Amino acid sequence: LVTDHDPLLDLLAAVRKEDxxxxxxxASGVRYDxxxxxxxxxRVLAQHHTGGQLSVAPEHNSDEVLxxxxxxxxxxxERFAEAFCQASEDAGKEQYLVxxxxxxxxxxxLKDAVDLALYLKERGMRPRQVQDFIPTPMAVATTMYHTGIDPLTMQPVxxxxxxxxxRMMKAxxxxxxxxxxxxxxxxxxxxGRSDLIGKAAHCLVPPEWADASHMHARPTQQPGARPQGRSPRPIRRVPPRRP
Structure with missing residues (x-):
């Protein structure tokens, strides 16, 4: 597989010079691997071609699922996120990954979902972009979904x-x-992870009595997740017009 980025870099440079x-x-579609x-x-992506946010799709943290x-x-x-963060800092720009x-x-x-949630929490990530798997035609994953077998290995899945x-996995x-x-x-x-329910720092969710005071509270973090070492761009709130 040829992974040379020079043709793409040349194209982007040519477009930047166009009157x-x-x-x-x-905005998305970058193969971070x-x-x-x-x-x-x-470096070029962060300096010239990111409008504050770049959407990427790590999908999961489990090697088996990936x-x-x-x-x-x-x-x-993680390596790409670190490189992108550093390149953004070098360019003097506040940018983050979604x-x-x-x-x-x-x-x-379900255990994999809990492990992923712990991974996200440990890194201060609060994703809004979470999609429940939908089987689509002509996909290997759809074959797995309907048969319970990986067609490439013939092993049960x-x-x-x-x-x-x-719903629990997504929640x-x-x-x-x-x-x-x-x-x-x-x-x-x-x-069997009731130890993750509570007010301690390692817990994922608070106990039931905390629901009433938080149910109608708005999230304070902007959608997406900040790259390592950076804060998300603050939301500019426009005051309401006076009558």
Whole structure:
């Protein structure tokens, strides 16, 4: 596989020189596992072609689940995130990554969802971009979903099909959102992790008595997650017009 970024860098440079072109932004679609091999591409991307946010899709943190997705290890995403953060700082820009995650993918268990939630919490990440797996035509993952077998290895694969289980997987990843706490507690109890329910720093969700005071509170963090070592860009609030 040829991973040379020079043709893309040449194209971006040519577009920047075009008359009438002020900015060209890359909002998503970056293969971070390939981008991390080209420091120059990451530098140019951060300096010239990111409009404050860059959406990427690490999807999960479990190597077993990522293997079923045919995606690289989460370590690849972490290396790219570090490089992108540093390149943004060098460019004097406040920019951050918006990571996408998926729940309920074939091969992913409820315990995997809890482990992913812990991974996110430890890094101060509060993702809003979480998609429940949907089987689509002509996809290997769809074959796994319907047969419970990985067609590439012919080995059995766990598949969550019960709606309640799928909802619990997603709820755990929204550990920071009060409206998901009841279902997240149910998930934690089901996998024997009631120790993660409480007010201690390591806990994912607070006890039940905390629901009333938080249910209608708005999240204070901006959507997405900040890159390592950076704070999210503050939201500019416009005061209401006077009558």
């Amino acid at each position: 009438g072109i002020k900015r060209v932004y890359v 390939l981008a991390e091999r080209s420091p120059e591409f990451v 293997d079923k997705m045919k995606k690289p290890s989460i370590k690849s995403y 990571p996408y995650f998926i729940s309920g993918h074939p091969g992913a268990t 766990y598949v969550a099909k019960e709606l309640r289980d799928k 755990v990843l929204f550990y920071w959102d009060a409206q998901h706490w009841p279902l997240a507690r149910e998930a934690l109890k089901k996998v």
